[in-house]
Amino acid sequence: MSVTERSRLEAAVRAADDLKLIPYLMAGFPSRAESIAHGRAYARAGAAAIEVGVPHSDPLADGPVIQRAGQAALEGGMTTAGALEVAAAIADEGAPVVLMTCMNPLLAHGPTRFAVDCAQAGVSGVIVPDLPVEESDPVADPLRAAGVDTIFLVAPTSPDSRMHTIAEHSSGFVYCVTVAGVTGARDRLPARLEELLARARAATTLPVAAGFGISQPEHLRRLRGRADAAVVGSALVDRQQRGEDPLELVEELLHACR
Numbered sequence: 238m239s240v241t242e243r244s245r246l247e248a249a250v251r252a253a254d255d256l257k258l259i260p261y262l263m264a265g266f267p268s269r270a271e272s273i274a275h276g277r278a279y280a281r282a283g284a285a286a287i288e289v290g291v292p293h294s295d296p297l298a299d300g301p302v303i304q305r306a307g308q309a310a311l312e313g314g315m316t317t318a319g320a321l322e323v324a325a326a327i328a329d330e331g332a333p334v335v336l337m338t339c340m341n342p343l344l345a346h347g348p349t350r351f352a353v354d355c356a357q358a359g360v361s362g363v364i365v366p367d368l369p370v371e372e373s374d375p376v377a378d379p380l381r382a383a384g385v386d387t388i389f390l391v392a393p394t395s396p397d398s399r400m401h402t403i404a405e406h407s408s409g410f411v412y413c414v415t416v417a418g419v420t421g422a423r424d425r426l427p428a429r430l431e432e433l434l435a436r437a438r439a440a441t442t443l444p445v446a447a448g449f450g451i452s453q454p455e456h457l458r459r460l461r462g463r464a465d466a467a468v469v470g471s472a473l474v475d476r477q478q479r480g481e482d483p484l485e486l487v488e489e490l491l492h493a494c495r
Contacts, residue, residue: 246333246361246386246409249285251444252465256457256494257285259335259446260487261470263306264289264323265315267477272310275477276327276334278484283491285466286361287327291320291338297367302471305478317342317351321358328359335362335388335409343376352379362386362409370406377406390414391437393429404441410466413437414449426456434463454493461494 250257260279262272276287290299292307292315299307315323320336328334336355343351343365355363363380365373370389377387386409391400393416404411415430430447437445447460448468460467469490473483 244361244386244409246286246335247444249333249361250410250446250466252461256461256464257444257446257466258283258457258487258490258494259286259288259448259466259468260284260473260483260490261288261290261303261337261468262477263303263310263474264291264320265310265313266292266306266474267309268313269315269319269323271477272323273326275483276323277330279487280327280330280332282484282487284332284487286333286335288335288337288364288468288470289320289324289327290470291317291336291342293339293342295339295341297339300471302475302478306474317346318354321354321360324355324360325358328361333361334359335364335386336360337364337366340365340367340376348376349379351376352383352385355380355385356383360385362388364388364390364412366390370403373406381408386410388412391440393433397436397440400437400440404443407441407443410444410446411437411441412468413445413447413464415447416450426450426459430459431463434460438464454489457490457493467494 292310324334388409389403389407390412391403392414444465446466447464451467451469452472476483
């Protein structure tokens with residue numbers, strides 16, 4: 238699949254007078270079975286796509302909540318192959334699944350094998366936050382050949398020219414990081430968020446999904462009309478860590494999206 242072809246994932250996360258929700262979960266947390274159950278429940282509730290994290294001992298962009306979940310998943314025996322199995326079980330529910338992984342687990346699995354396994358698992362897209370677009374071909378080419386979208390990130394520190402370059406290498410959607418920092422629920426979104434999202438949307442015809450720090454229904458209401466989708470992760474994983482049902486928050490967030 239070339240970056241110019243419209244994908245199922247792109248169609249699913251493009252806003253239509255609303256905001257789409259992409260909930261995140263860590264594969265294998267709190268357990269393999271529970272991560273599958275939560276992902277399938279998110280899909281049934283109406284999430285546009287589900288983001289599944291591959292646990293890694295040295296994560297790049299994860300804040301403390303997701304770091305703890307990843308460490309617990311690793312201690313429970315979760316692997317890249319296991320995360321692909323989790324993704325496949327969630328994809329069976331019907332919503333597109335996006336895998337987020339750092340480079341080292343992907344390279345250890347092998348880029349070509351990883352691409353083939355993603356396609357066989359029904360994974361629609363892959364995010365690799367520590368993969369620069371200039372060095373992405375050995376990873377991105379096998380994924381595209383397998384029909385899997387390659388999603389790259391833009392940030393508040395990205396100049397307009399850099400955003401255009403990143404968008405040209407992306408398919409499915411462009412992930413707009415709303416803050417300069419790591420993941421984690423925040424009380425307030427940045428003051429210049431609207432300007433950032435406008436710059437991201439000017440750089441691409443793909444849907445733009447906003448992520449990092451988004452945790453509350455009022456955050457989603459602010460994003461409506463400015464982004465196509467919102468990725469919510471730490472707030473949901475935090476509920477899992479406290480033994481609460483994250484589906485309740487997903488349902489609140491979905492209501493705010495409409």
